[in-house]
Amino acid sequence: MKIAFLGLGDIGAPIASHLAREPFDLVVWNRTSSKSEEFARNYKVRAARTPAEAVSGVDVVITCLPSSAEVEAVVHGENGILGAMRKGAVLVDCTSGDPPTSRSIAAELGGRGVEFIDAPVSGGTSGAKAGTLTVMWGGEETVFQRVKPVIEAFGKKIVHAGPVGSGDALKAVNNALLAVHILSTAEGLAILAKAGVDPRVALDVINASSGRSNTSENLIPQRVLTREFPRTFRLALLDKDIGIASVLAEDLSVSTPLITLTADRFHEARKKLGDQVDHVEAVKIVEEENRLELK
Numbered sequence: 475m476k477i478a479f480l481g482l483g484d485i486g487a488p489i490a491s492h493l494a495r496e497p498f499d500l501v502v503w504n505r506t507s508s509k510s511e512e513f514a515r516n517y518k519v520r521a522a523r524t525p526a527e528a529v530s531g532v533d534v535v536i537t538c539l540p541s542s543a544e545v546e547a548v549v550h551g552e553n554g555i556l557g558a559m560r561k562g563a564v565l566v567d568c569t570s571g572d573p574p575t576s577r578s579i580a581a582e583l584g585g586r587g588v589e590f591i592d593a594p595v596s597g598g599t600s601g602a603k604a605g606t607l608t609v610m611w612g613g614e615e616t617v618f619q620r621v622k623p624v625i626e627a628f629g630k631k632i633v634h635a636g637p638v639g640s641g642d643a644l645k646a647v648n649n650a651l652l653a654v655h656i657l658s659t660a661e662g663l664a665i666l667a668k669a670g671v672d673p674r675v676a677l678d679v680i681n682a683s684s685g686r687s688n689t690s691e692n693l694i695p696q697r698v699l700t701r702e703f704p705r706t707f708r709l710a711l712l713d714k715d716i717g718i719a720s721v722l723a724e725d726l727s728v729s730t731p732l733i734t735l736t737a738d739r740f741h742e743a744r745k746k747l748g749d750q751v752d753h754v755e756a757v758k759i760v761e762e763e764n765r766l767e768l769k
């Protein structure tokens with residue numbers, strides 16, 4: 475099966491690494507060509523010079539880009555894939571995108587005989603390296619069946635969320651909850667630090683109690699208390715995800731004051747800390763406001 479993979483970023487590259495083997499025939503493209511050339515050397519696959527060249531004649535195209543805006547640009551832009559994908563091919567968009575844009579891309583491709591599913595992932599860069607990602611997809615079952623072996627190469631839990639755009643919606647809400655956990659856990663630990671409770675003692679109890687989350691069990695102990703803050707998932711991307719969740723809530727007239735407030739706080743954190751830092755660094759706004767460091 476011929477596959478083109480577009481977007482070798484923090485999570486795109488480890489996902490693509492699982493497709494660089496039989497029975498797949500992989501070609502990669504990345505905006506910064508040095509990354510695709512290095513990937514091609516390491517995995518003995520072909521690097522294309524343009525998106526159009528990459529997708530020409532392939533059965534499945536996978537995009538893994540920051541947001542739906544970049545997917546649209548790769549579809550329509552100069553040397554874009556719109557006119558270059560063959561009829562009957564499928565675009566699997568692993569970007570954490572937004573539902574309306576995914577639906578409009580699906581409609582446009584559909585008019586040219588190309589199928590689309592949104593297939594955002596969770597599990598982080600470690601899950602991508604291990605090939606154990608959770609994949610939440612939106613679209614038609616018959617389309618999914620054609621790309622199932624490709625998704626199974628990097629996904630462990632694979633769930634049909636609903637029609638096109640549903641995978642994006644589910645991913646945005648999951649990440650909105652992650653954003654809430656990061657800020658609320660940091661705020662809770664700040665209260666406890668001022669009350670004289672060591673953050674490690676606090677987490678020991680919280681993680682054996684009902685306040686626990688992946689943030690309290692893994693992110694804060696491994697990344698904040700150590701002050702290591704490794705970059706695996708940019709804060710700018712989580713800001714984008716919670717923004718998608720808030721817009722979706724507004725579009726659907728769902729009242730979500732907590733998610734809206736957290737979205738505002740993440741915009742603020744992004745403005746202060748920049749686009750390149752890791753998402754967990756958002757705790758620094760809580761630390762700065764309270765003049766303390768959680769360590």
Ligand code: NDP
Nearest residue numbers: 481482483484485486505506539540570598599706707711
């Ligand atoms: P990165 O920022 O690490 O990589 C983004 C990729 O998109 C790079 O290949 C970059 O190319 C490319 N890109 C950026 N802008 C453009 C553009 N205008 N045109 C073409 N290509 C472009 O992101 P991630 O790999 O971390 O994330 C990708 C998607 O996966 C996002 O939607 C994210 O929310 C989601 N995700 C990420 C997770 C993670 O742990 N990192 C976990 C789950 C989902 P270049 O190299 O030239 O910059």
